[in-house]
Amino acid sequence: MVLTAVLGCLLVTVAHAMPQYRDIILNGHNIPNPCCPGRRWDRVGHMTTSGRAMPLNDFGSDFAANGRRFTEELCLADSDGDGMKNGLELGLVTNRFSLATLCKFIGMYPQAINFLRIRGHLGNAISHPGICDQRGAQSNCQPPSQCGC
Structure with a gap:
Protein backbone atom coordinates (compact mmCIF):
# COMPACT_ATOMS: atom_id res chain seq x y z
CA MET A 1 0.00 0.00 0.00
CA VAL A 2 2.82 2.40 0.86
CA LEU A 3 4.55 1.47 -2.40
CA THR A 4 1.36 2.26 -4.32
CA ALA A 5 1.09 5.66 -2.63
CA VAL A 6 4.74 6.49 -3.37
CA LEU A 7 4.41 5.43 -7.02
CA GLY A 8 1.20 7.44 -7.33
CA CYS A 9 2.94 10.55 -6.00
CA LEU A 10 5.82 10.04 -8.42
CA LEU A 11 3.48 9.69 -11.37
CA VAL A 12 1.59 12.83 -10.42
CA THR A 13 4.88 14.72 -10.05
CA VAL A 14 6.15 13.55 -13.45
CA ALA A 15 2.85 14.30 -15.19
CA HIS A 16 2.69 17.72 -13.57
CA ALA A 17 6.27 18.60 -14.56
CA MET A 18 5.83 18.07 -18.30
CA PRO A 19 4.11 21.41 -19.08
CA GLN A 20 7.34 23.19 -18.10
CA TYR A 21 8.84 22.05 -21.41
CA ARG A 22 6.58 24.55 -23.15
CA ASP A 23 8.63 27.30 -21.49
CA ILE A 24 11.81 26.23 -23.29
CA ILE A 25 10.28 25.67 -26.73
CA LEU A 26 9.72 28.65 -29.02
CA ASN A 27 6.07 29.70 -28.65
CA GLY A 28 5.53 26.57 -26.58
CA HIS A 29 2.35 28.05 -25.07
CA ASN A 30 0.92 29.11 -28.42
CA ILE A 31 1.20 26.24 -30.91
CA PRO A 32 -1.62 26.23 -33.49
CA ASN A 33 -3.90 23.23 -33.44
CA PRO A 34 -3.76 21.74 -36.96
CA CYS A 35 -7.11 20.01 -36.43
CA CYS A 36 -9.05 22.94 -35.02
CA PRO A 37 -8.10 26.30 -36.55
CA GLY A 38 -8.08 29.07 -33.98
CA ARG A 39 -7.29 26.74 -31.07
CA ARG A 40 -3.96 25.95 -29.42
CA TRP A 41 -2.20 22.61 -29.08
CA MET A 54 1.94 8.95 -24.86
CA PRO A 55 2.36 8.65 -27.75
CA LEU A 56 4.87 11.33 -28.62
CA ASN A 57 4.70 12.91 -32.04
CA ASP A 58 7.86 13.26 -34.16
CA PHE A 59 8.78 16.61 -32.60
CA GLY A 60 8.37 15.14 -29.12
CA SER A 61 10.62 12.22 -30.06
CA ASP A 62 13.25 14.60 -31.45
CA PHE A 63 12.96 16.81 -28.35
CA ALA A 64 13.54 13.76 -26.11
CA ALA A 65 16.49 12.65 -28.27
CA ASN A 66 18.02 16.13 -27.82
CA GLY A 67 18.03 15.78 -24.04
CA ARG A 68 14.66 17.56 -23.66
CA ARG A 69 16.27 20.80 -24.80
CA PHE A 70 15.41 23.03 -27.74
CA THR A 71 18.79 22.79 -29.46
CA GLU A 72 20.21 24.24 -32.66
CA GLU A 73 19.76 20.83 -34.29
CA LEU A 74 16.11 20.60 -33.24
CA CYS A 75 15.48 24.15 -34.44
CA LEU A 76 16.92 23.31 -37.89
CA ALA A 77 15.19 19.93 -38.17
CA ASP A 78 11.91 19.24 -39.94
CA GLU A 89 7.04 26.67 -37.84
CA LEU A 90 7.54 27.93 -34.29
CA GLY A 91 7.75 31.55 -35.38
CA LEU A 92 11.38 32.56 -35.97
CA VAL A 93 11.46 35.65 -38.18
CA THR A 94 14.27 35.52 -40.74
CA ASN A 95 14.07 38.96 -42.34
CA ARG A 96 17.33 40.14 -40.72
CA PHE A 97 19.21 36.98 -39.74
CA SER A 98 19.20 33.54 -41.31
CA LEU A 99 17.38 30.64 -39.72
CA ALA A 100 20.75 28.95 -39.15
CA THR A 101 22.06 32.00 -37.27
CA LEU A 102 18.95 32.29 -35.08
CA CYS A 103 18.96 28.55 -34.33
CA LYS A 104 22.65 28.68 -33.42
CA PHE A 105 21.91 31.59 -31.04
CA ILE A 106 19.11 29.60 -29.40
CA GLY A 107 21.37 26.58 -29.11
CA MET A 108 24.00 28.68 -27.34
CA TYR A 109 21.54 30.64 -25.16
CA PRO A 110 18.39 28.57 -24.54
CA GLN A 111 16.99 31.25 -22.21
CA ALA A 112 16.97 33.78 -25.07
CA ILE A 113 13.36 33.23 -26.19
CA ASN A 114 12.09 36.48 -24.64
CA PHE A 115 15.11 38.38 -26.02
CA LEU A 116 14.27 37.15 -29.54
CA ARG A 117 10.65 38.19 -29.14
CA ILE A 118 11.56 41.68 -27.86
CA ARG A 119 14.02 42.15 -30.74
CA GLY A 120 11.41 41.12 -33.32
CA HIS A 121 13.05 37.83 -34.27
CA LEU A 122 10.25 35.66 -32.87
CA GLY A 123 6.71 36.08 -34.08
CA ASN A 124 3.76 33.76 -33.60
CA ALA A 125 4.02 30.06 -34.35
CA ILE A 126 2.58 29.44 -37.80
CA SER A 127 2.12 25.67 -37.67
CA HIS A 128 2.71 22.58 -35.55
CA PRO A 129 6.29 21.17 -35.67
CA GLY A 130 5.27 17.61 -34.79
CA ILE A 131 2.13 17.04 -36.83
CA CYS A 132 2.42 17.24 -40.59
CA ASP A 133 -0.01 20.01 -41.45
CA GLN A 134 1.57 21.99 -44.30
CA ARG A 135 -0.34 21.96 -47.55
CA GLY A 136 2.28 23.69 -49.71
CA ALA A 137 4.09 22.53 -52.82
CA GLN A 138 6.83 20.77 -50.82
CA SER A 139 4.40 18.83 -48.67
CA ASN A 140 2.48 15.63 -49.21
CA CYS A 141 0.76 15.56 -45.84
CA GLN A 142 -2.43 16.44 -44.06
CA PRO A 143 -3.23 16.59 -40.35
CA PRO A 144 -4.26 13.24 -38.87
CA SER A 145 -7.90 12.55 -39.61
CA GLN A 146 -8.77 11.92 -35.95
CA CYS A 147 -6.59 14.24 -33.93
CA GLY A 148 -9.53 15.63 -31.98
CA CYS A 149 -11.05 19.04 -31.65
Missing part, protein backbone atom coordinates in the same frame (compact mmCIF):
# COMPACT_ATOMS: atom_id res chain seq x y z
CA ASP A 42 -1.09 22.57 -25.45
CA ARG A 43 1.00 19.38 -25.64
CA VAL A 44 3.40 20.22 -28.47
CA GLY A 45 5.36 16.96 -28.17
CA HIS A 46 2.34 14.66 -28.07
CA MET A 47 -0.09 13.26 -30.62
CA THR A 48 -3.12 14.39 -28.62
CA THR A 49 -4.10 17.58 -26.83
CA SER A 50 -5.18 15.80 -23.66
CA GLY A 51 -5.21 12.45 -21.92
CA ARG A 52 -2.30 10.10 -21.47
CA ALA A 53 1.27 11.30 -21.97
CA SER A 79 10.51 16.83 -37.37
CA ASP A 80 7.16 16.25 -39.05
CA GLY A 81 8.51 16.08 -42.62
CA ASP A 82 6.22 18.76 -43.97
CA GLY A 83 8.95 20.73 -45.73
CA MET A 84 9.28 23.46 -43.09
CA LYS A 85 12.00 23.66 -40.44
CA ASN A 86 10.87 23.56 -36.81
CA GLY A 87 12.27 27.03 -36.11
CA LEU A 88 10.16 28.56 -38.87
